[in-house]
Amino acid sequence: MLILSSLLLFILLAAARDEFQEELVIRPLHSGDIYASFQFRTLWDTDFLQEGQKVSHYRLFPKSLGQVLSKFSVRELHISFTQGFWRTMQWGQPFIPSPPGAELWVWFHDTVSDVDGNWKELTNVLSGIFCASLNFIDLTNTVQPSASFKPLGLGNATDHRFLRYATLPREIVCTENLTPWKKLLPCGSKAGLAVLMKSEKLFHSSFHSQAVHIRPICQDEQCSSKAWELRQTLNVVFDLHTSGQGKKEWSLFKMFSRTLTEACPLASSSKVYVDITDNPELFELSPATPLLGQAVVLGDRRTYSVYDLIMPTSSMVLSPCALGDMLRPLLHAERYVAGFGLQTGEIHTVIYNNHPYRAFPVLLMDSVPWYLQLYIHTLTVTSKSRDNKPSYIHYQPAKDRHRPHLLEMLIQLPPHSMTEVTVQFERALLKWTEYTPDPNHGFYVGSSVVSALVPSMVAMRTNFTQDQPLFSSFVPVKEESSYFVRVYTEPLLVNLPTPDFSMPYNVICLTCTVVAVGYGSFYNLLTRTFQVDEPSPPLSKRLANLIRRMRGVPLLT
């Protein structure tokens, strides 16, 4: 009895430090759209990084993920499912960027001996957990970036042998991916902010992205104890133009067809932030809140109205919108395929630095499937029509059917400039079984990734405090003067030379006829010499000749 109760006490004590926070940020965008970003953060106070420690007790942290972490010795895991493309020119930077389709990157522990094997099993397990086609991740689309993807959590592992990165640009995200994602939340979608997540509304939007980030972090500033952090984020951009019939008025109910009533009972904090930085006097919030918060996010100081869900509210915002002009985000990138015809082409990646006077370096990472055979000698980097020599190039050539190309470059972007990276490629002719069922749709090339420390307009906060809003504390800030930004370009759709699969019968008939009848007989005619044959002598004569030959007498003719 005593043992049992002390065990219970121990468990309770240990579990008491698990924590769950939820947060919703609503930001009216420059283009008139509404950006809603959910973040759910679960802290799991356990440290199975140490050898031999077996964890079997789960309180808030989803067991399915916890088991995956320990089984595959995962140090850090980032997975995102995105439907749509984040329009940087109209919407500015997102809180957490993600490329169209599915993206997965994982850091394994340095104790793992068979990383590729672990990676393969992990993708298959995750594909089951998230109901996604992550099992299509194999060696042909996996790369090991040397510099672009550093661990975001504790520990500074730099050996990129333990990193795996893969994207599936074709992956389509739908409700079947949302449901398992919601199930990972402690309250599910029954209480708290998650009640807003009705799929018919979330997928009736311009952009939808959901992600799971798991990493080890410090529990306190001294970093005396470690914890696992699970961040689930969901970003949606609602198009007021199509749904609002021209009115620039929105409410939670209009966007999600639900209102907020209560916080998740398990949550230690549950907040709604409404960004009112752009012309706050024009906003009319109802109900009004006296609570204003400020946060520095992505190099910009923003003001927020904060609603704490202790008091039930339903918020309504009236906001006039300035339509029209494009934004000029400090860092912006786009990509396209140049040229025509089905033999060669050229990939152009254009990176814009819109900072008026500061130059800064960016890391460009390109992972190109093997069936686009890159001519790496044609790689050029030009800024302001001058050659721009990258200070670091990491290139791993592709192996046909085994490994994609990986190209990483550190490029210095001059202030207020456009930098163009071009490389030519040849389109491979695939084996006929390697074509997808819809070969004329084309083949996808994943987004290239531009990572940079962008000079900040305001001082960034470097110390880590708990009361910071979640959305501004994801990427650790190391210095005051700059902040980390990752920009994904659009994926490419490239047509490869495709045989006409609809008429194999005709083709087989034609080729067989040509080969058999045409070529065969012409070959015959050309190689053979024809001569008139004497009719063979009758059997009796041949016998007689045989005898004569034995006797040595002249033969009969």
Added chain:
Amino acid sequence: MGLLSDPSRRKVLTGLLTRLNTPICIVCYLAGIVWFMGLAFEPFTLRTYMSENAMGSTMVEERFSSGERALSLAKEFDAHKRKAGGMPVEWLVKAMQSRGLEVFTQSFSRKLPFPDENKERYMVRGTNVYGILRAPRAPRTEALVITAPCSPGNTNNQAVALLLALAQYFRNQIYWAKDIIFLVNEHDLIGTQAWLEGYHHTNITGMEYSPLQGRAGSIQAALSLELSSDVITSLDLVLEGLNGQLPNLDLANLFYAFCQKLGVLCTIQGKLQRNDWDTAEGYTHAAQTMMLMVLKQACGRSWGDHGLFLRYHIEAASVRGINSFRHYKTDATTIGRLLEGMVRKLNNLLERLHQSYFFYLLPSLSRFVSIGYYMPAFGLLAVILLLRVSFPGLCHCFSVSLQPSSPGVLTVLTPVVISHLTGVALYLLPVHLQEMAVEHFPVSETEAVVLTAIAIYTAGLALPHNTQRLLSGEGTEQGWKVLKLTALLYLAVLLGCTALINFSLGFILAVTLVPITASITPHMPKALYALVMVLLSPAFTILYCVFIYQELIEAPVSVSEGWMLFLSVISQGILDHALYGSLVYPLLALFIYPCWLMFWNILFWN
């Protein structure tokens, strides 16, 4: 083929071919012509059908209703166009922005090699305005394009206005899976060319343009809209593109299906469809429609803005509103609905259009002739050349001439090289010598170019008298046979390749070139045959085509008007080559004409 490996039967066969060579050739020629004319006969053709599943059974309900608004927009656009004295760029940018598109502009400039007198332009400067409607939750990988040219004067205002009205309507719909690009291009084809080159970052024609800022992935299909009146009687579908390329037949099927659904009169080559195929008039009508298509395709130019898209593997067609003051009228709302339906079906596409035919002829919108049906017509003509090659005298002398000691090869080489040099001169000199010509003669630049071309062409006829005698003395009997053999094989390869790419051009050239080239020898009455040869030379073929075309579009011309048209066709051909990369002019100048000159040499062989 056992027939060929049996020596005695082979002898019989070759004997038969030798003896009956001429009759067989004549029969083949006539059969080719008859086969071709038979293609327009309805029972011999196939009914068109939608091959693409994604566009077939899915029903689309059209709800576009702001046709009236489009027409008032057209008036506004017209006013701004007049005020700006060209394309009202700022107004268009604002109009597109207010409709929720991402708007970009592209400026371009192009100096033509010589002034274009038809369109009165030399230094062309312009701006393209395009707006991209971003599809929700789409990753910017696929796009559709709708273009309307901003033409000078009163034309095409309604097209631009309808484009804007459609943009507004489309912006409020949620079902888009592909981005839609609305392009208003200035200076018709030159603007389209600049935009396409900018979009694909290529430069094949020496155009100067500013780089594009916004893109939307790979373009799947494009529609070009030309509309110049508030109501129309019929919609005409234009398919012929650059170098005789055609879009996938499914695009035509799609247009036809929606015309049927919405009850809009639709035409092709400006000709309505008739149902009385069993009467003589019905057949003639179908034959005329098909002949028009053949002529348009053969000339290798782009007959609308769509034609330039085809090079980039983008299926495209032009829809042209015709107002012929008949009773039957269609309003702008219906046209808008038709386009809405077409764009929505294209939006449903999972793959590029590839299911249906790329090589076809259309005797009417509901009937088509596929490549398998029309190729035999050309094959029957081409086989004549091969039969003449196997003509006994020729074959024998070839094997002799191949021996290194024989002088045959050299005698052949001289006329071949000289003919081709003439061809190169015909290709290069007209454009490069224009300044000199303008200085010395009282003509404009355009006239100078065309007249230089004709002068070089004519000068080429004088060559055979001087060349051989100069270089190799007396021509031998064997010499001309080797030359004829080479020329026949050369022509067969040329025509065969041309017909594979552009059937119409290959067929027309075969019809005129084959009879004379097959029968030519030096032992014929020279004056008579020289006349016949000239009358069947490539230049005269163009002249005949001009007259036949005018006859077919029911605008017959007198001889002098026809001559003027002929001159402008030549200048247009040279311009098309320089501006858009059309290949007909270089093909004729560098290959067909030298080949014809080789036969001309045979006639005057001494």
